[in-house]
Amino acid sequence: MAIRERLSGNEAMAVAMKQINPDVVAAFPITPSTEVPQYFSTFVANGQVDTEFVPVESEHSAMSACIGAQAAGGRAMTATSANGLALMWECLYIAACSRLPIVLACVNRTLSGPLNIHNDHSDSMGARDSGWIQIYSENCQEAYDNMLMANRIGEHPDVLLPVMVCQDGFITSHAIENLDLVEDDKVKAFVGEYNPEEYLLNRENPIAVGPLDHFTHCFEHKRQQAQAMMDAKKVVIEVSAEFEKLTGRSYGLFEEYNAEGAEACVVVLNSTAGTAKYVADQYKAQGKKVAVFKPRLYRPFPVDEIAEVLAKYKAIAIMDKAESFNAAGGPLFTDFTSALYAKGVFGPKVINYIYGLGGRDVKTDDIEVVFNKTLEIAATGKVDTVFNYLGVRE
Structure with a gap:
């Protein structure tokens, strides 16, 4: 017990x-x-x-x-x-x-x-x-x-x-x-x-x-x-x-939440995944479906499994709580896009958000910004900016 x-x-x-x-x-x-x-x-x-x-x-x-x-x-x-x-x-x-x-x-x-x-x-x-x-x-x-x-x-x-x-x-x-x-x-x-x-x-x-x-x-x-x-x-x-x-507690290489019928997906690590799940539930109640993909195992990086699961989405937003300073995206973004490319998955449109640096608070309305953009891309197939910052005073 x-x-x-x-x-x-x-x-x-x-x-x-x-x-x-x-x-x-x-x-x-x-x-x-x-x-x-x-x-x-x-x-x-x-x-x-x-x-x-x-x-x-x-x-x-x-x-x-x-x-x-x-x-x-x-x-x-x-x-x-x-x-x-x-x-x-x-x-x-x-x-x-x-x-x-x-x-x-x-x-x-x-x-x-x-x-x-x-x-x-x-x-x-x-x-x-x-x-x-x-x-x-x-x-x-x-x-x-x-x-x-x-x-x-x-x-x-x-x-x-x-x-x-x-x-x-x-x-x-x-x-x-x-x-x-x-x-x-x-x-x-x-x-x-x-x-x-x-x-x-x-x-x-x-x-x-x-x-x-x-x-x-x-x-x-x-x-x-x-x-x-x-x-x-x-x-x-x-x-x-x-x-x-x-x-009785189930763990895999990652967790996919609210995936059934969703064409848009947000990838996010650690505690922010909980906030994203909450927003996903609110959107689902409104008839809008956005999946949340939470990596658990990051090294080794499960390339095959990730590519197979994410291939079904039309739009994917990858959220990074770290900056790589490479002018091309955060660490999660570059690993995930490399995995998709390496496995020949070219269907989803993929964008990146850098967020929460230095402990900047990430609220539900911040997550809504990401959800709305991802849903828009899934509907139109158009991407204006791939590399984005969320919640920063520009």
């Missing part, structure tokens, strides 16, 4: 970590992710876990400690946001190429500069090609559930890659919602123990982690890493199906 509880997104992530009881948690505080290790440290102090909690001097040190712990054969976890993730940058690549399935709770916040503590996706989007699996969460329940699945995904022998679970800073990280928690014993049975075949403290099979890797082997190692990312997609599907049997 599920445990009904009221938790914020940060506390939900910390509770998931408590139930998993990792060997090491190393962390440094940064708004808005500070509460995750803060809550977890109380579980350590109260004896509710036997984790080695390492309060380090920087986020670079936090990821370095996690790399050392995971390479030694332990299960390591951490949390960070924005500039903290940026300070980890070189270590993110090292963790991924070393095939260390560390789990990181990323509480999305604007990456400076200018200095700003509020939510957008510039931090995790900047790290999207670092070799980490990326999973995004619309609400507190999803943040909790995704944390429970992350170790199973990353530690799978076909994967062995680190996993980043993302949620929106303040919007969900500090919002209190009703959640259904899984019982501790069921979490432990679902996640299981971490028993790597190769690790530094195994005297019977000595290995090196992070050695100099010249052109004689580096390319092959990168190819193996890329294959692991490709294989991660099927593992995400398998683990999500098993999680559904445990909890």
